[in-house]
Amino acid sequence: KYDSALGMMLSVFFGFGLVLLTFIQKRPDANQAxxxxxxxxxxxxxxxxxxxxxxxxxxxxxxxxxxxxxxxxxxxxxxxxxxxxxxxxxxxxxxxxxxxxxxxxxxxxxxxxxxxxxxxxxxxxxxxxxxxxxxxxxxxxxxxxxxxxxxxxxxxxxxxxxxxxxxxxxxxxxxxxxxxxxxxxxGMVWSRLRTWRAGRRLRMDAVLMDLFLLATQHDSPEHPHDRRVLDAMSFPRGATKRNLRLLADRGYVQQIDATRWALTQDGTDRARMLAHESPTDWKLA
Incomplete structure (x- = not known):
């Protein structure tokens, strides 16, 4: 209420002052004012x-x-x-x-x-x-x-x-x-940049966790999986290949052939940490 009243008083009296200024300027002695x-x-x-x-x-x-x-x-x-x-x-x-x-x-x-x-x-x-x-x-x-x-x-x-x-x-x-x-x-630029980096990290972690989930269905955590399977599990689907390459640059995954990817040991440890699992609890270790 206080801020609203202050804003109203400022605008009303400022407008009233401009009206008075216009009136005074029309007088012959306006320059003296x-x-x-x-x-x-x-x-x-x-x-x-x-x-x-x-x-x-x-x-x-x-x-x-x-x-x-x-x-x-x-x-x-x-x-x-x-x-x-x-x-x-x-x-x-x-x-x-x-x-x-x-x-x-x-x-x-x-x-x-x-x-x-x-x-x-x-x-x-x-x-x-x-x-x-x-x-x-x-x-x-x-x-x-x-x-x-x-x-x-x-x-x-x-x-x-x-x-x-x-x-x-x-x-x-x-x-x-x-x-x-x-x-x-x-700053808005740095805020947007931090938001973009956080979103990219979340998308990368999502792909990493998808590989980790698929690895639980095989005898080895390094078992390769087709990228098309990850496309079906990930959102947005078109970004899976880019996220896999970013993960590969960080040493978390490796490309086996043209379409298949697998976790590395660092990637497995990272996925365990994201899943709040201790390495000793990993049944395939």
């Missing part, structure tokens, strides 16, 4: 004094986060547990919200109030894909945010009439996209 700069930023107008002030405020905010790091972690993950420890959860919540507001105010002149939401969420979302530790995530999000700022400013300065704020947001969005795709643990 400066709403475009407030909404979308104007990084080109930053002066050295502005940068110094932003750096000082950011340093103070980082110092407070460092001092209250443990308390903020408890507040973020389990405020009820924090209350049992006697922590002033209400005050900590106000402090964390104040730091968030300060961060937004710092970035207003650079990317504006609209795009600042992306600068708050996107670096953290990108960092989350690379680590499961909160401390590393905070450091990585800062690195990603700084990298996006430098990259966006450099691209904007190299191209005429290219706004700096939106370019920075595009840069951080690119970092998020790369992280979602290529992060080792959570």
């Amino acid at each position: 400066g709403l475009d700069t407030y909404l979308f930023g104007q990084a080109a107008s930053l002066r050295v004094s502005d940068v110094v002030m932003m750096a000082v405020i950011a340093a103070v905010a980082l110092a407070l986060v460092y001092v209250l790091w443990k308390e903020f972690k408890v507040l973020s993950f389990d405020p009820d547990f924090g209350r049992t420890l006697g922590l002033p959860i209400r005050r900590l919540d106000i402090a964390l919200t104040t730091l968030l507001v300060v961060s937004i105010v710092i970035g207003l002149q650079t990317v504006g109030v609209v795009l600042m939401s992306a600068m708050i969420i996107s670096p953290a979302a990108a960092a989350r894909q690379w680590t499961d530790r909160l401390g590393r995530m905070v450091v990585l999000s800062g690195v990603f945010g700084a990298l996006a700022g430098v990259t966006g400013a450099a691209i904007s300065s190299a191209q005429a009439k290219l706004p700096t704020g939106p370019t920075i947001v595009v840069a951080v969005s690119f970092i998020v996209g790369v992280s979602l795709l290529l992060a080792p643990n959570r």
Whole structure:
């Protein structure tokens, strides 16, 4: 309910603000309002004094986060547990919200109030894909945010009439996209690759167990069997030959002739392990 209400309030008041912006822009004194700069930023107008002030405020905010790091972690993950420890959860919540507001105010002149939401969420979302530790995530999000700022400013300065704020947001969005795709643990590419490898391993083990099952019907576990029999037992049927070759590359099976395959000793041991059998329980050993 809280998230739904927050989303509704954001969308409603943002739309109301755009309506007011359209109304104000039609007035003869619209240029004096400066709403475009407030909404979308104007990084080109930053002066050295502005940068110094932003750096000082950011340093103070980082110092407070460092001092209250443990308390903020408890507040973020389990405020009820924090209350049992006697922590002033209400005050900590106000402090964390104040730091968030300060961060937004710092970035207003650079990317504006609209795009600042992306600068708050996107670096953290990108960092989350690379680590499961909160401390590393905070450091990585800062690195990603700084990298996006430098990259966006450099691209904007190299191209005429290219706004700096939106370019920075595009840069951080690119970092998020790369992280979602290529992060080792959570990236979609590596996740698909792990799923494909797991599926291939399961199909290979299924063919190996089929050979093992057929071997129990003969006097020797190395008795060869026709591939067409394995085709009838396996699913999908067309993949039996490929799986047999993969098993042969690993030394689990051997090809006897054009169509017949047999288990090796390593393949027999592997099949016993998959069947949760001890080698001493194998009746043909």
